[in-house]
Amino acid sequence: MSWEPTPLEQKRLEKLAELRQAGVEPYPLRVERTHTSADAIAAFEAAEAEHGAEAPEIKATLTGRIMSSRDMGKTVFTHIEDGYGRIQLFVRRDDVGEEAHQIFRKLLDLGDFVQATGVLFRTRTGEVSVRVTEWKLLAKAVSPLPVVKEQEVDGELVRHNAFSDVEERYRQRYADLAVNPDVREVFKIRAKVISALRRYFEDHDFLEVETPVLQPLYGGAAARPFTTHHNQLKQELYLRISFELYLKRLLVGGIERVYEIGRDFRNEGVSFKHNPEFTMLEFYAAYWDYHNVMDFTEGMVKYVAQHVWGKSEISYQGETINLGGTWPRLTMRDAIKQFAEIDYMEHPDAPSLANAIREAGGHAPIGASWGKLIDGLFGDHVEPNLIQPTIITTYPRDISPLAKAIPGDPKHVERFEFFIAGMEMGNAFTELNDPLDQQQRFEDLQKLFAKGDDELNPIDEDYLRAMRYGMPPNGGFGVGVDRLVMLMADKATIREVLLFPHLRERDEG
């Protein structure tokens, strides 16, 4: 689809031509910025504090995007915004000259990038501003950005005509970011979360690695993969659904503590907490069991909160969430007893458990395994109630093929997940390192899944071969980084913490 200028864009194209005619280059190559808006204001206030009215003049050249303009005729007040805030330009005809003043008034628009030079001063209403003597256009905006006006009422910032259509905001994230500063804040928080995670792992002697995104076999999670094709090799490839099997190969290779932050891809439904591609963090540590992993994970989330907010109490969707202290730990069995009033150990096989669930008025999908039914019970009755951080331990074996069994308990494995704000945040276990047991689990799983179930992972023979060389006992963990960011940024949907969330292609024909 080619671009058809709207009437507003047509008008700006005319201005563009007029600017060139007047000898103004609308897209120059060089910029002469001396101060950011924040630096300029700070410098002015510092000088004022030290010397009062006798303060020496500060001349500055600033750059930014025109966000508002109040044209008084011979004087124009304009706010420009740069990456550090806003500052007001005071453009007076007597200061810039007749011609430059007319061009500024008539040929510039909201959204244009400009450079302005002048002495800093305070206006009568007290705002630090630039008394502009020279200005230069840096980039003409041809399309009008949504206009957002702000007003301060009793100290509260009220925004008018905000650009708020969710779909348009995601499809044109650049415009969203340009006019909604709070959106930029979300992605600063995201960056802080990720840098805190990296520092935490580095401080604990973990090695960061990168493993293949394109894989000949997929595994490590129950999910449908995206498939692709290598032309020259004539080979089917999958986009990874987890990092697990590659990272644990590295333990065989003698790397004791390893982690990866990267993208996973799952060809499944899209929801407020699912995007087809999402950021995952997985780590594995030799000689740890899942108790060590629990302690470490708790520490990790607290560390992140400290780095982002400087405290362990955060606000999420109106709830106060306290990440401090030791998080409650309870078994899945006890949690389900408490919230669903079913003791699944009294129903030790799938048919009887399915009956018990249906009798209690619950939903039990046909053909679900015992473990899947338990997981379903948990998801329906327990998970939404886990607002404060909670660790749930001791998972059914048949939904945990990579976790080590609990001695003397054939039904359960050493696995935990932790929950905050009713969301699963992470999944961990004492990793299975017995190659023969692992092979058996894979084979059991093949039988358990219905034929043709596309969540069934192919058996990764190379992974079994690696394990046969000897894998140290280890504990491992995976956390959905986007969900952690949702929590830290107080956002209710994953799309608000992804710069370019997946959207259906729009038919524009």
Added chain:
RNA sequence: GGCCCUGUAGCUCAAUGGCAGAGCAACUGACUCUUAAUCAGCAGGUUGAAGGUUCGAGUCCUUCCAGGGUCACCA
């Protein structure tokens, strides 16, 4: 995939089946300390798309497209 809601000017939103409107932005002008600047004037539309019912459809019906919610699905 099922059900519910939404789609109107660049943005935010109105309009009992009866002339498609407002505010902001734009445009013309006034104003040399404004800050949602103010004031006067002027323009801006294939109402998501295609069909249908009707004398008449933004509004009712059908299909489709997109988004949101919810349920199902989701180790």
